[in-house]
Amino acid sequence: MDTVRYATADRVAHLTLDRPDALNALTPDQRDHVIRLLDRASADPEIGAVVLTGTGRGFCAGADLRGGATAAERLPGDVARTIRLGAQRLVAAVLDCEKPVIAAVNGTAAGLGAHLALACDLVLAAESARFIEVFVRRALVPDGGGAYLLPRLVGPHRAKELMFFGDALSAPDAERLGLVNRVVPDEELAGTARDWAARLAAGPTRALALTKQLVNASLDGDRAASFAAESAAQEINMTTRDAQEGLRAFVERRKPGFLGR
Numbered sequence: 001m002d003t004v005r006y007a008t009a010d011r012v013a014h015l016t017l018d019r020p021d022a023l024n025a026l027t028p029d030q031r032d033h034v035i036r037l038l039d040r041a042s043a044d045p046e047i048g049a050v051v052l053t054g055t056g057r058g059f060c061a062g063a064d065l066r067g068g069a070t071a072a073e074r075l076p077g078d079v080a081r082t083i084r085l086g087a088q089r090l091v092a093a094v095l096d097c098e099k100p101v102i103a104a105v106n107g108t109a110a111g112l113g114a115h116l117a118l119a120c121d122l123v124l125a126a127e128s129a130r131f132i133e134v135f136v137r138r139a140l141v142p143d144g145g146g147a148y149l150l151p152r153l154v155g156p157h158r159a160k161e162l163m164f165f166g167d168a169l170s171a172p173d174a175e176r177l178g179l180v181n182r183v184v185p186d187e188e189l190a191g192t193a194r195d196w197a198a199r200l201a202a203g204p205t206r207a208l209a210l211t212k213q214l215v216n217a218s219l220d221g222d223r224a225a226s227f228a229a230e231s232a233a234q235e236i237n238m239t240t241r242d243a244q245e246g247l248r249a250f251v252e253r254r255k256p257g258f259l260g261r
């Protein structure tokens with residue numbers, strides 16, 4: 001699919017939405033293709049990190065609602081099924097990806113596009129980027145896990161403010177609220193994303209995957225469950241070559257050489 005580009009280099013998968021005339025709004029076919037590519041990167045032992053970005057003025061303007069979205073007669077259950085198999089599955093593919101995913105937000109991230117970015121493990125934003133909870137403008141309920149993601153990032157009151165008013169949030173304001181890790185000049189976004197991805201790709205892949213899993217799960221469970229998950233993750237990780245190399249390097253007082261295994 002030429003509107004979604006996928007390339008790999010130096011253990012990094014670069015996934016680029018390339019439909020700039022539509023601000024990279026996702027059709028169902030494009031959305032499903034992105035899911036497949038995220039699953040592919042997750043399972044590929046030669047990939048250590050993923051960078052997700054867009055071309056043109058938009059990162060992703062959300063779901064493409066053109067083409068008769070309201071014309072067809074719906075049966076009870078149709079909408080819930082569409083959301084479950086569509087927007088929610090896309091966000092879950094990011095959250096469940098076993099590799100760190102960096103969002104390089106180059107422009108407008110609206111609706112599902114905003115949630116796609118916020119589901120990523122690290123979020124870099126160009127100075128011109130904007131985040132918009134656009135759903136209220138169309139009398140829609142937020143989808144793509146927005147009511148799950150936003151309160152965990154900024155708290156319930158801020159999340160409601162963003163969702164109730166649907167105002168555009170600038171990149172600096174998004175950074176201030178904790179939605180963005182770092183704001184950089186537009187011309188430095190791609191280079192910064194490559195640098196961050198290179199550092200992650202050179203790291204202990206399995207340890208990073210287990211750390212991601214622990215942090216994501218910690219927001220949904222109690223202390224006992226979190227402690228039990230931590231112990232299980234430690235048990236699994238200590239069998240990896242990278243963990244053994246890391247301990248040897250510490251004892252030998254040298255820099256470790258991780259293989260991602």
